Amino acid sequence: MYKDRAIKIYLDDLAGRLPAPGGGSASALNSAMAAALIGMVVNFTLGKPKYAKYEKELKEILTKSEVLRKEFLNLVDLDVLAYKSKNIRDALNVPFMVARLSFEGIKLCPGLIKKGNINLITDLAIAAILFEAGFVSAFLNVEINLKCLADKKLAKSMGGELSKKNKLIKKIRIDMEKRVGEIIRG
Secondary structure: OOOOOOHHHHHHHHHOOOOOOOHHHHHHHHHHHHHHHHHHHHHOOOOOHHHHHHHHHHHHHHHHHHHHHHHHHHHHHHHHHHHHHOOHHHHHHHHHHHHHHHHHHHOOHHHHHHHOOHHHHHHHHHHHHHHHHHHHHHHHHHHHHHOOOOOHHHHHHHHHHHHHHHHHHHHHHHHHHHHHHHHHHO
């Protein structure tokens, strides 16, 4: 299990000649880092008089980001276990959850442009980029595993859901980059 170990150990194993961890767990780690950045932005915003009117909403976002961060860390390990199990359903469900949760995570970003500490605006954009990277990486793993799934109706449903979310997540990330860029450039 990696969630309670040093990141160096994980990265050494990821770079090593091991079947797992691989891209699936890396996508979960990407999104865990994105959720952590959301937490950082909110933690540096709470208690600042300029943002006091958003305090309740900020606390809700912080709670959601913490739940997501923990879930993604669990998925880092679950992906390793799923790969080792050679069970197609497990190998499919883990990246599917990473993709779904990454989509939920990126939806926290746009509101923080106005409600989050302006000094961390680039961290917010980076969170959106990492959520998109986690989503797209997981989506690729879902797609490859869908080819092995006997239940074609389920495969079509899962693929369709993620295809729609893929378009939306790209739009959110592009909008975030544009809005943050405008703020940076004044």
